[in-house]
Amino acid sequence: AQSVTQLGSHVSVSEGALVLLRCNYSSSVPPYLFWYVQYPNQGLQLLLKYTSAATLVKGINGFEAEFKKSETSFHLTKPSAHMSDAAEYFCAVSDRDDKIIFGKGTRLHILP
Amino acid sequence: GAVVSQHPSWVICKSGTSVKIECRSLDFQATTMFWYRQFPKQSLMLMATSNEGSKATYEQGVEKDKFLINHASLTLSTLTVTSAHPEDSSFYICSASNLAGGEDTQYFGPGTRLTVL
Numbered sequence: 001a002q003s004v005t006q007l008g009s010h011v012s013v014s015e016g017a018l019v020l021l022r023c024n025y026s027s028s029v030p031p032y033l034f035w036y037v038q039y040p041n042q043g044l045q046l047l048l049k050y051t052s053a054a055t056l057v058k059g060i061n062g063f064e065a066e067f068k069k070s071e072t073s074f075h076l077t078k079p080s081a082h083m084s085d086a087a088e089y090f091c092a093v094s095d096r097d098d099k100i101i102f103g104k105g106t107r108l109h110i111l112p
Numbered sequence: 113g114a115v116v117s118q119h120p121s122w123v124i125c126k127s128g129t130s131v132k133i134e135c136r137s138l139d140f141q142a143t144t145m146f147w148y149r150q151f152p153k154q155s156l157m158l159m160a161t162s163n164e165g166s167k168a169t170y171e172q173g174v175e176k177d178k179f180l181i182n183h184a185s186l187t188l189s190t191l192t193v194t195s196a197h198p199e200d201s202s203f204y205i206c207s208a209s210n211l212a213g214g215e216d217t218q219y220f221g222p223g224t225r226l227t228v229l
Contacts (some may be wrong), residue, residue, distance in 0.1 A: 044205065
């Protein structure tokens with residue numbers, strides 16, 4: 001069975017600082033991996049996805065994530081945080097049957 | 113990018129009534145649609161998967177007679193919460209993809225907030 005673990009339900013970083021949101025996955029087959037962002041009272045927006053091509057995936061809004069098979073990780077990073085990055089971020093995993101399993105989410109707070 | 117809409121964006125209803133939520137793919141044909149439920153401050157839980165023209169496949173623990181899903185066309189799926197109770201209050205999100213067309217990306221709707229009094 002697949003699962004996703006996001007470390008830290010809340011993360012606070014200063015504006016301009018590095019953003020690092022951690023995600024570890026469990027999958028019996030090579031997975032598809034995703035990061036989604038959810039702004040208050042809104043649906044999900046896809047930030048980026050990994051589908052077995054390049055291990056470093058670049059997404060929208062300056063975010064990127066690196067797939068590390070040896071660590072079963074897919075951490076999300078952004079070099080410099082903006083106030084507008086404050087939101088809930090979900091890591092997700094899917095095998096080829098297209099069902100997406102979401103992590104519990106990490107709320108990112110940006111400090112001025 | 114592909115756009116998925118949901119209607120209504122929010123709804124308040126009395127206990128015992130039924131509520132229908134629509135999910136539409138606006139600029140692509142959605143061969144597969146997914147319905148998720150999100151409790152406050154929690155992650156999304158997949159409720160069911162529907163393929164156009166077929167019966168929905170429900171996840172374990174989801175009552176199919178309570179959450180009726182219809183996917184009658186390639187651009188519309190509906191979720192009907194029957195005999196709603198306060199514990200059904202939640203944020204319901206749909207997603208759509210064109211799996212038959214080789215597109216495996218799911219596009220999410222903006223969600224519908226249901227409040228049952």
